[in-house]
Amino acid sequence: MKKKLVVLSGAGISAESGVKTFRDADGLWENHRIEDVASPEGFQRNPKLVFDFYNERRRQLKSVFPNRAHEILAELEEYFDVEIITQNVDDLHERAGSTKVTHLHGELKKARPVNADKKEIPWEDDLNLGDLNHEGIQLRPHIVWFGEMVPNMDKALSIVEKADFFLVIGTSLQVYPAASLIHYVPKTCDVFAIDPNLENNFVREENFLKTSAIAGMQRLKEILTSKAQ
Structure with a gap:
């Protein structure tokens, strides 16, 4: 059985495709x-x-089109049970080939x-x-506009609680309730982060890539695939 990789993605991954x-x-x-x-x-x-x-x-x-970071996340489905929880309202994850995508903000x-x-x-x-x-x-x-409920939040929580690996990419974890998902990651879970603007206070330094989404995913793919067994 494949291990579960849960990804929380934000605007930073789509920005590299030209999405404002x-x-x-x-x-x-x-x-x-x-x-x-x-x-x-x-x-x-x-x-x-x-x-x-x-x-x-x-x-x-x-x-606009999916970039290499989107594509690598889709390629990782060969090695992991990948579930993406995204704050983005675009469809770039789906167009890149990811098959399990939950949109928090519509x-x-x-x-x-x-x-x-x-x-x-x-x-x-x-x-x-x-x-x-x-x-x-x-x-x-x-x-989902400001002041409205986030209908998929309960679904997202149930996904995060089953993670073997958890990746935060392209978000500085400033928008709630999405940012609270990090607190529901299992204690045994290996956590990674990719973002140039994120203040790191939740992940081991060697698992924190303070870089763009594309550069970070190119490096992280090698790390994750070595842990897939």
Whole structure:
């Protein structure tokens, strides 16, 4: 039986594919205040702005591609039972070939009714006011906004608790509740981290690669495959 490798990925891995990180240094996301485009209140206040914002993100997603870090994670399925828990709303892990991906903060290529945090449906193109589901209910982006519950958190916890190896990549562990997952890793688990901005206080120094996602995964693949037996 393959050992279980659980990966918590964040914006840093997608940034190397050209995906803009969620919050720029000036506190804005693509020149918008976070409160205006990533909160229930912003959606109530100006739904057209929110629809337009995510429509543009969805279009941009079609112009970017998985990078070598995504690909190596998919290749590791040959050696491990790999489960990825991602804070990212893009589909780059899936496009690289990873088969078990749990999205904590939603997915750009899905929509859901405004009155439910599940019941999501695939959505590839623009989403606008007047787009309804089969029950006649207005659809919204399938994104977990600030102040909303994280529907997949319990699933993520159950995955982490079974890990033999745990990898944090491309996240500085500043966003909760996702950052709390590190506290549920089994004591016997070997923990690794790849991120140039992460403050290390939870992993052995030799397991901490303070580097980009691609460079880190190229080095870590050799380390992990040697431990796969």
